[in-house]
Structure formats: C-alpha cells, structure tokens
Amino acid sequence: MSKEGNFLVFCIEQYKSAKNLTGKQAIELFCKYGVSEYIVSCFEALHTTGTNYIINDIDMYIAARQPA
Numbered sequence: 001m002s003k004e005g006n007f008l009v010f011c012i013e014q015y016k017s018a019k020n021l022t023g024k025q026a027i028e029l030f031c032k033y034g035v036s037e038y039i040v041s042c043f044e045a046l047h048t049t050g051t052n053y054i055i056n057d058i059d060m061y062i063a064a065r066q067p068a
Contacts, residue, residue, distance in 0.1 A: 004043045011039050011046075011054055018055045033065045 001009075016026040030036045038061055039046060046054060 004040045007043055007047050008036055008039050014051050015055055015058055029062070033062045035061060
C-alpha cells in the first residue's frame with residue numbers, strides 16, 4: 001500500500017475512534033463528503049500534523065460540504 005493509502009487508513013481509524021463511529025459509518029461519511037480524496041490530495045501537508053488537527057480538519061471539511 002502507498003504511503004498515502006496508509007495515511008488514509010490511519011485517518012479513518014483515528015476519526016472513527018474520536019467520533020465513536022463504526023468502521024462502516026466512518027467509511028460512509030468519508031464517501032458521502034469526499035473526505036478520502038481530500039486527505040490523499042492534501043497528504044503532504046496533513047501527514048505532518050497531529051491527530052487532533054486532522055480530526056478537526058476533517059470536521060471542518062465535512063461541515064463546509066453540508067447543505068446550508
């Protein structure tokens with residue numbers, strides 16, 4: 001698996017744990033809002049940050065894509 005793929009799995013697991021989601025719920029959320037593509041496209045910047053930053057960044061990304 002690529003380093004981006006490994007990082008994506010890490011992000012999913014950390015987000016799932018932080019939000020008390022099942023694996024299926026986390027994947028559905030990531031698919032619905034395109035979070036996986038975002039994480040892979042921003043790998044270079046995101047992989048140097050901490051877990052709390054990543055979780056908050058994902059929350060902001062999802063919030064920005066939800067209907068008003």
